[in-house]
Structure formats: structure tokens, C-alpha cells
Amino acid sequence: MREFKRILHVEDDPSIQAVAKVALEAVGGFEVLSCSSGTEALEKVQAFDPDFILLDVMMPGMDGPQTLAELGELIDIRQIPVAFMTAKVQPAEVEHYRSLGARDVITKPFDPMQLATQVRDIWNLAHA
Amino acid sequence: MSPFSDQPTPSQNRRTLGRTLSWGLSLGLLLLLGVGVELLLQQYHLRQHETIQQRLTASAGEVRAVLLSELSSTLHLATGLASYITAKQGQLDEAELQPWLQGLLRQGRYIRNIGLAPDNRISYIYPLAGNEAALGLYYPDMVKQWPAVQRIIANRTPMLDGPLRLVQGGNGLIYRVPVFLDDQRYWGMISTVIDYDQLYALVQQVARQRDLSIQLNRHDDETAADLLTLNLDSESPSVSLPVRFAGARWRLEASERVADELPLGWLRLLGWSLALAVAGLIGLTLHAQNRQAALLLALNRSQRQFHQAFEMAPQGLALLDLEGRLLAVNQTLCLLLQRSPQSLLGQPLSRFSDDPLSARLDGDLAELGGEQGRTWQLRLLDAQGESIDVELSAAALSADQSTQGSWIMHIQDIRESKRLQRLQSEFVSTVSHELRTPLTAISGPLELINAGALGEVPESLRQMLQIAQHNSQRLAMLINDLLDIGKLEAGKIVFDLQPQALQPLLDQALSSNQAYAAEYAVNLRQIGVCEDWLNVDGLRLQQVLSNLLSNAAKFSPRGSDVELYTERLGAQLRLSVRDRGPGIPTAFQSRIFQKFAQADASDTRQKGGTGLGLAISKELIERMHGCIGFDSQEGQGTTFWFELPLHPTEAQA
Numbered sequence: 001m002r003e004f005k006r007i008l009h010v011e012d013d014p015s016i017q018a019v020a021k022v023a024l025e026a027v028g029g030f031e032v033l034s035c036s037s038g039t040e041a042l043e044k045v046q047a048f049d050p051d052f053i054l055l056d057v058m059m060p061g062m063d064g065p066q067t068l069a070e071l072g073e074l075i076d077i078r079q080i081p082v083a084f085m086t087a088k089v090q091p092a093e094v095e096h097y098r099s100l101g102a103r104d105v106i107t108k109p110f111d112p113m114q115l116a117t118q119v120r121d122i123w124n125l126a127h128a
Numbered sequence: 129m130s131p132f133s134d135q136p137t138p139s140q141n142r143r144t145l146g147r148t149l150s151w152g153l154s155l156g157l158l159l160l161l162g163v164g165v166e167l168l169l170q171q172y173h174l175r176q177h178e179t180i181q182q183r184l185t186a187s188a189g190e191v192r193a194v195l196l197s198e199l200s201s202t203l204h205l206a207t208g209l210a211s212y213i214t215a216k217q218g219q220l221d222e223a224e225l226q227p228w229l230q231g232l233l234r235q236g237r238y239i240r241n242i243g244l245a246p247d248n249r250i251s252y253i254y255p256l257a258g259n260e261a262a263l264g265l266y267y268p269d270m271v272k273q274w275p276a277v278q279r280i281i282a283n284r285t286p287m288l289d290g291p292l293r294l295v296q297g298g299n300g301l302i303y304r305v306p307v308f309l310d311d312q313r314y315w316g317m318i319s320t321v322i323d324y325d326q327l328y329a330l331v332q333q334v335a336r337q338r339d340l341s342i343q344l345n346r347h348d349d350e351t352a353a354d355l356l357t358l359n360l361d362s363e364s365p366s367v368s369l370p371v372r373f374a375g376a377r378w379r380l381e382a383s384e385r386v387a388d389e390l391p392l393g394w395l396r397l398l399g400w401s402l403a404l405a406v407a408g409l410i411g412l413t414l415h416a417q418n419r420q421a422a423l424l425l426a427l428n429r430s431q432r433q434f435h436q437a438f439e440m441a442p443q444g445l446a447l448l449d450l451e452g453r454l455l456a457v458n459q460t461l462c463l464l465l466q467r468s469p470q471s472l473l474g475q476p477l478s479r480f481s482d483d484p485l486s487a488r489l490d491g492d493l494a495e496l497g498g499e500q501g502r503t504w505q506l507r508l509l510d511a512q513g514e515s516i517d518v519e520l521s522a523a524a525l526s527a528d529q530s531t532q533g534s535w536i537m538h539i540q541d542i543r544e545s546k547r548l549q550r551l552q553s554e555f556v557s558t559v560s561h562e563l564r565t566p567l568t569a570i571s572g573p574l575e576l577i578n579a580g581a582l583g584e585v586p587e588s589l590r591q592m593l594q595i596a597q598h599n600s601q602r603l604a605m606l607i608n609d610l611l612d613i614g615k616l617e618a619g620k621i622v623f624d625l626q627p628q629a630l631q632p633l634l635d636q637a638l639s640s641n642q643a644y645a646a647e648y649a650v651n652l653r654q655i656g657v658c659e660d661w662l663n664v665d666g667l668r669l670q671q672v673l674s675n676l677l678s679n680a681a682k683f684s685p686r687g688s689d690v691e692l693y694t695e696r697l698g699a700q701l702r703l704s705v706r707d708r709g710p711g712i713p714t715a716f717q718s719r720i721f722q723k724f725a726q727a728d729a730s731d732t733r734q735k736g737g738t739g740l741g742l743a744i745s746k747e748l749i750e751r752m753h754g755c756i757g758f759d760s761q762e763g764q765g766t767t768f769w770f771e772l773p774l775h776p777t778e779a780q781a
Contacts, residue, residue, distance in 0.1 A: 015569030023572065026581040087561055091624050109568035109604060112576050 004123050006031045008050035010041040010067060011085070012059045019112055020054070028116025038062030042070050050080060052123055054106070057086035057097075065100050077101055081126040083119065085110065146418040154411030158403055165399030169392060177365065180384065184367045187338040188382035192369050194334045195344075195380070198327060199288075199373050202236040203303050206320040207286065209242070210305045218246065218307075218315045229254040238322045240300060246316035248277070261295055267317070280306050281314060287375035291324040291346070299324040303374065335382065343381040344371070444539030448522070452476045452493045452535075461539055464518075466511040477537075482515070483507040493522060493535060505542070517543050553618035560611045567607065571600035609740035612671075613723065616747040623665045623751055627775045630658045630701070633666055634692060637673035645681035645690065652677055655693040660701050661775035668748045675741040676705040676768045683709035683766070697771065700754075704769040711762040720758070721746045745770075 007030045011017045017034045024030045033048045035041040039062060045053075053071065057064035064084055071077060081103040086093075089107050097105050104122045106115070209232065213220070233239055233254065241259050244252040248267040253259045267277045273289075280287050290301035301322040307315040328344065335342040347370070366383035438445055444461030446454050457472050465472070465480060478486035483506050492502065503521045510516055521538040574597035576582055578590075585593065615621045638652050645652045662669075673692075680690040688708040695702050712720060724739040749756045754772035 013565055013569070016565060016572075019569055019572035019576070022576055022582065026576065027579075087564060090620075090622055092622060109564055109571070112572040113579050113581070 002051060004030075004051045004120065006033070006048060006050045006052070007119065008033050008035065008041060008045060008048055008053045010035045010038060010054065010059070010064075011056045012036055013056075016056075020110070020115065023110075023112035023115045024119065027113060028119065030116065030119075038064075038067030038070065041067055042074065045071060045074055052119060053077075053080060053082040054119070055082055055084050055102075057084050057088070065097070068100055068102065072101060081123055083122050146421065147415065150414030150418050151411055153414060154407045157410055158407035161403030161406060162400060165396065165403055169396055169399065172395070173392065180365050181367070184340070184365065184382060184384060185369075187335075187340050188342070188367050188369045188380055190338065191331060191335045191340065191342060191382065192371055192380050195327070195331050195371060196373060198238070198330065199322075202238050202322060203286075203288070203320065203374065205232045205236050205239070206242070206303055206305050206318055208232075209318055210286075210307045213244075213307045213315060213318070214309060218309050220244070220246075220252070225252075226254075236320075236322075238324075238327045240294075240296075240321045240323045243319040243321070244316065245319060248316060250319070258296055277304065277317065280304050280317070284308060285375070288373055289376065290322075291328075291344075294321065299328075301327070301376075336385070339385045340382045341385045342383075345379050345381060347377045347379045444518075444541070446477070446537045446539060447525075448477070448493065448535040448537055450534045452478070452489065464510070464516065464539065464541055465508060477508075477520075481506055481508050489520075508539075516541060517546050550618060553614045553620075556610055556614040557618075560607045560614070563607050564604070567600060567604055571597060571604060574600060606738045606740075609738045609744060612744050613740055613747070616744065616751070621668075621751070623668060625663050625665055625752065627661055627663050628666060630660055630662050630694070630703075633664075633669055634658060634673070634694075637670055637677060638692065640670075641674055641677040641681070644678050648681050648684060649686040650681040650684045650688060650690055652681065652690050652692065655691050658694040658701075660694065660696065662701060662772050663775050664752050664772060668752065672745040672748050672770065673703075673705075675745045676770075679741060680705050680707035680709070680766075680768070683707055685709065696774070699774055700771040701774050702769050702771045704767050706765060706767040708765045711764055711766055712758065712760040713762060717758075717760065721756070 007024055009017065009020055009024070009032055011020065011034065014036070017036065021032045021034050024032045033044060033050065035044060038059060041053075041055075055064040055067055059067075062070070064086070068077075068082055068084075071082070082101065083104045083106055084097050084102050085106045085108055086097075087108045089105060094105050103126050106118055106122075110118070209228070212228065229242055232242060241262075242254050243250045243259075243262060245265075245267065250262050250265045253263055256263070267274050270277075276287070276289055284306055286303060286305040288301055288303050291299045292302070294300040301324050303320040303322065305318040305320070307318060309315050331344065332342065366381060369380040369382065371378040371380050438456070439458050441458055442460060444464050445458045446461055447456040449455050453474055453476050454472050457469050462469055462472065467480075472480075476489075478489050485504065486506055486508075489504060489506065492504065503519055505517065505519050507515045508518050519540045519542045521540075522535045524535055574593060577585060578593055578597050612621075634654060638654060642652055677690060677692070684690055684707045691704075691706045693704055693706075695704070721742050723743045746756050749770045749772070752772055754770055756768070756770040758766055758768045760766040
């Protein structure tokens, strides 16, 4: 089983990007690459080789689900779990995201002290 | 089809005319009845006189008969004496005559004396005592009597004369019988003097027995008709009867001793009183009818007004019968549905809806007891099939009214208000969402810093950073609540109702709120254990429990307990959260479930909270088919409770 070290975070809001980066690095001890758009993520994903991908759903240009679909072409998302971050967490919506290939959904706004734990739980479940 | 009807407008003049007519009519009636009374009285008067006349005539006739019979029984004795003298050829034997005359006198009660006058000279009188003066009288010498005596002799017929004053005193009747012998030679006269006073006394006595007062008068006028005459016009009615006997002509005047008083005055008074009463009653009846007619007209006018109000109301209005069929619809409703009244009447409202809720409408109407109204929101279809969101309010018309409709229903087009509501919700949702992102960017770093994730925070900054974090959390809570209520109102929250055991949900609610309660030095605890199952959305139930528990903790005195307990009420389970706080001020109780409701504006800052928690809780519980409420007394603490249906298998157990 590979070590859980690198997380690719795709988020258009630079503040949220920064908070998540600190939360995952300072609290969780991960290595985080922040991308500001789906396009940037597609460009960098193979070079970074992440163990986990966090995708914001609502983004200008390419949105979360679209980015996920494109990522599926480049990497094996069964090995590299993807989680959406969104404010829309109605049960039906969660089901929809799962059907797209996401492992889980992390509710926005997130608790920065809990974010690392949440991510680790999803990763563990995916590799159980 | 309309329950109202058109009538001409009444005029004030017509009312006045009606009143005058009714009183005029009754006055006329009074006069008519008065005339009738007078006619009746006259008839009665005549009848009365007829009766009196008959009675008087009969009684007077009886009196006359007694008089005549007494006279004839007395005077035929004198006739017998005449026959005796004739038989004796005028040769009188004193010895033989004496007992004869004695017998005569005994039999004839009223005979005062009997005198015999052969050749017109009174030569014999019996009894002689007291009558001596008459002895030896010669008729041709008696100037007064001689013409009468002459007539008797000429007519050869006995005659009665009198009453006249007697030489001997008193009143008498004289009966003279001429005696002729067998050879037709005139012998002389037998003169019988009758005591008139005695006879008259007897007649008077007989009359008195018959309640008559009588008078016997001579009536010598030969030409006067011997007819009964009546005198009814004098004060007491009387009759005059002819009495004829042996040439004597009298009249018997008789009248009633006690005049029969005709109570005409009283009868007239009674009659007129009755007439007045009848006319008055009829007048009153007419007056009342007139008034009633006026009232009816007024009622009609008010009905017309109501009809117009119903027709012209700017809101859709309908009358429905007990089965929910339309009995009357107004213009606005027809316009709203773009249908003619004819196509609507007689149909249930659900016929014009594709809303599944409409099927329940009829049942709801039947259930609706009457007093309180009810409202429904429903989607109706117009003639083009376009859907119209409406709000229906119905109220029962009381059963004793004779109106056909059992329900009055108000139908309001709420498309515009729904659209506004939706826009508002979308706005709130968008704004909240947009607020949340930068807020996360504020609260996230503060939390990381305060948690020490970025290293030791200098003491001088710590307090300020904590205040900033605390308030950013409050802002987040407010935004969450706003989003929730917005979604609830927009109907965007889908409930995931699952049968589940309640106890784990309670445990979770208690543990997740324990830390918050600890800030107020309050302990949350459950009394007893719940083994029941509910059909609920676990997350939403948690949200409600958190609201109630955190509220209770906030308002509890330090060191006290907040108690959570459950109880079964039929097919419902009631969950209660009891605190020992100050209670809810009475004035605030009615507003407590309203949005942004807080007893005291200063509470917001003092106690924290958005003022949306209870409004959200109420919505959530009601969406899960439950109800929410509270019991509170100021100073005695508060118990908030909600009831949810037990899971069916549970409820049966």
C-alpha cells in the first residue's frame, strides 16, 4: 500500500486555497499542490503524482465534475481517490457525485482543524 | 343558480303610503262594524218589543177573561130572575121572592142589591138596609138615567151601565134587565147593582199576579174601533184591550208593572268596544305587515348589496355545498380560471386541478367542523390548461341559515407572491453562499492560528484572535440558519425519512451539545431510556434536538440540569427538553416560533443565536408530520416538546 503523502487541491478562491493548504500541511503533515482551475490541475496532475485529489465543485471555466471526467482519462482514479468539496450536500447530490466517480464529499465550509482527518478517513476507506 | 335574487329598490314613499292605507282601512272597518252594531241593536230592540207585546197581550187577555167571567157569572142570575117574573105573569109573591133574592145575593158575590121596578117604579129592594133612599124612585123622574132606561125598554135588551157613583156611596155597575110578559107587555125593570170597587179589586189582584198594572176605562165612543191598541213608545209599553159586555164598552189599559229595562246602553258600549278592538287589531296587524314588508325590502336591499359585493369582490369567491360542489362563483374567479360560471357550477373544485392535493380537499372540507376556517395551497388549471397557484380559505356557513351553501371559499391567486418568495429564497441562498466562502477564509485561518497549528501565539494577540474566531463562527451559524430557512421555505430540502431507533440519535444529540452546555456550566442529561422507533430524517432530527438543547442550556441557571425525556402519546412519541430557566415572558409566547423572534433584542448579543432556531425547528418537525410546542411559566422554567408519529410497527406493539 502506497504512503499517503501528496494531495492535489483544485480551488478557484485563493483564500480558501491557502487555508486548505495550511490546514492539510500544518495540521495533517501532507504535501499539497494547489491549482486554481481544472485546466491547471490537468496540466500538473501527472507531474505531481498525487495520492489524493480534492476538487471544488463550483469553478469558473471547467467545473469539478468536468475536471473529474478529464482526470479519469489521465490517471487511475480507482487508485487515487477524488473527493469533492461543496456546499451542496443534499443526499441526492451526494449520490450524483458518487456516481461520477468521487469517493466522498466534504462539506463547505470545512473545519480546517478537521480537514486532514476527514481526508485521511476517505483515503483509508478507499484502500481498505 | 345564484343564491341571491334581484328586487326593485323600495322607496320611502311607499312605506308611508302603506302605513296611511293600513290605518285608513282600519278606521273604515271601525265605522262599518259600528253600523253593524247599530243595526243589530235595532233588531234586538224590535225583537224585544215583539216579545213584550205578546206577553202583555196574553196577560191582559187573561185579565179580561177573568173580568168577563166574573161579570157573566154574576149577571146571569138577574136573567134567571127575569124568567121567574115572566113565569109568574108579573104577580110577585113576597114570601116566595124573599128566599130567591137571598140566594141570588149569596151566589153573586159582587151584587150589592137587587131592585125590582114594576112599571118603572122601584118598589122593591133587597137588601133594604142602606138602600132605603132608592125605594119608590120612578125612572122617568130620574133625568140622568131615564134615557138609558128608555133605550133598554125600546131594545128589549138588558144593558150594563157604569161605572158610576152610587147614591148609597162607592162605585157601582148597574145591570138593567127589562121584563116582558108572555103577551109581550112590558112589565118593568130588574136593576142589579154590582159593587164595582170589589170587582175591580179582584181584577187588579189578578193583574198584579201577572205583573201588570191595569186601568179600566169607560169607552162610550161608539164609533171607535174595538181593536187592541199598543203603546210602545211611552216609557213603559202598554196595551189597550176592548171589553164589551151587555152594551157596556170599556177599555182595559195594561202595562208591565216592572218595565223590562233594555240594557241597550251597555250593549252599545260593548258592541262599539268590540268593533274598536277588532279594527285596532286589524290595524295593528296591517301595520306589522307593513313593517315586515319594509324589513323584507331592507333585507332584500342588503342581500343585493352582499350579492354585488360577492360578484364584484377583487378576490375569487365561491359558495360550496356539503360535498364540495360549487354553488356560486364570482366574476374574479371566472376570470382567474378563464371559465364561464356555467362550466364551473355543480362541479367540485378538484375537477379543475391536476394537483394530487386537490383530491384531499373534499375530505378536508367534510372534516372541517365549521367554526374555524382553514387554508390550502393548491394548483388549479385554467381553460387553456395553464396552472395557477392559489391559496384557498374556507369557512363553514352555520347550518341554521337557509342559504344553500355550506362553505364560503376565498380563492387567491398566489403566483406573484410565490414568485417573489422564490426570488427571495434564491437571493438569500445566493447571498449566503457568497458570504460563506470569504467567511471560511476568515474563520479557517483564525481556527488554525488559535489551535496553535502555526506555532505559539503571543499572549498579547491571543484574546483578540479568539474574539475574532468566536464571532466568525457566529456569523457562520447565522448564514447556515438563513440558508436553511430559505431552503425550507423554497421547499428545497428533501427529507430522507427512515425508520430508525431513537436512542442513538438522542445519545448523539446529548454528546454533541454537552461541550456547548458546559460553557454555561449546565449539564445535559436524559431521564430514562427510549426504545421506540421513529420514521424520521436523522440529521434533521439532530438539528432540532441541538436547537432545543442549546437553547435550554443558554437559558438555564449555572449548575442546573437540562433534562431530555420521551413519552408515548397514542401513536405519537413526545420528546421534551426541560430547563430551569426564567421561563418565556407571556407577551412573547405567541411569537416564539416566528423568524428572528427573541424575547429581548439584547438577548442576541448576550446569549448568542440567530433567532431562527425555533422557526427552523418548527418547519422541520412539521415536514416530518409532527408538531412542536412548549409549556412555560415565568420563573418556573420551560419545557419545549415535539411529537412525531411512531414507526407503524412500533405503534402497534
